[in-house]
Amino acid sequence: xxxxxxxxQSMFIQExxxxxxxxxxxxxxxxxxxxxxxxxxxxxxxxxxxxxxxxTSNGRLTAQxxxxxxxxxxxxxxxxxxxxxxxxxxxxxxxNQFYFGTGTSLTVIP
Amino acid sequence: DTxxxxxxxxxxxxxxxNVTFRCDPISEHNRLYWYRQTLxxxxxxxxxFQNEAQLEKSRLLSDxxxxxxxxxxxxxxxxxxxxxxxSAMYLCASSSRYGLNTEAFFGQGTRLTVV
Numbered sequence: 125x126x127x128x129x130x131x132x133q134s135m136f137i138q139e140x141x142x143x144x145x146x147x148x149x150x151x152x153x154x155x156x157x158x159x160x161x162x163x164x165x166x167x168x169x170x171x172x173x174x175x176x177x178x179x180t181s182n183g184r185l186t187a188q189x190x191x192x193x194x195x196x197x198x199x200x201x202x203x204x205x206x207x208x209x210x211x212x213x214x215x216x217x218x219x220n221q222f223y224f225g226t227g228t229s230l231t232v233i234p
Numbered sequence: 235d236t237x238x239x240x241x242x243x244x245x246x247x248x249x250x251x252n253v254t255f256r257c258d259p260i261s262e263h264n265r266l267y268w269y270r271q272t273l274x275x276x277x278x279x280x281x282x283f284q285n286e287a288q289l290e291k292s293r294l295l296s297d298x299x300x301x302x303x304x305x306x307x308x309x310x311x312x313x314x315x316x317x318x319x320x321s322a323m324y325l326c327a328s329s330s331r332y333g334l335n336t337e338a339f340f341g342q343g344t345r346l347t348v349v
Contacts, residue, residue: 224276
């Protein structure tokens with residue numbers, strides 16, 4: 125299957141700092157989705173991207189669909205303790221399955 | 235709209251037993267996905283339905299796994315003769331293709347432990 129690599133694998137930041145993470149693929153995608161997952165729960169959709177170059181915001185979150193269609197970026201501004209969790213990217217090409225990244229674990233230190 | 239619902243939330247079973255999980259998608263979503271997630275990994279695709287038709291299966295879905303969506307609404311995932319390696323979180327997601335919008339929403343998952 126498709127391999128999506130996320131970096132960094134984990135982050136430890138101070139509350140109030142901004143966070144950047146990215147996701148790269150060996151293949152192109154038509155859709156990029158970003159999810160947050162808390163322990164023992166299902167992933168929760170944060171942002172959806174549908175066009176190369178698209179920049180979309182959801183509150184303190186901003187995500188971009190890379191122009192090569194092989195990557196995507198997620199930024200979180202002014203982090204707060206409830207931002208703690210694992211962030212996954214997911215790519216979709218043909219309208220069928222979504223391929224998930226390896227995840228970025230975020231820890232926010234108050 | 236109550237979101238995607240999965241039952242049970244947790245299941246502990248003895249090796250060799252059969253288990254069945256249920257997923258109720260968001261109403262009117264025509265696409266339904268099953269994923270499996272092990273600790274520290276991202277979700278891995280198992281299978282996907284569009285309405286009642288099962289359109290795609292992963293090679294992860296061995297012959298011990300079967301999924302159905304008989305009326306294009308809820309879906310079941312059955313694992314026969316469970317093995318310890320089947321222990322994982324089983325996630326269901328649904329989406330509705332509306333224009334370019336193919337957002338997939340997940341349920342809370344079913345945590346399977348095979349002992």
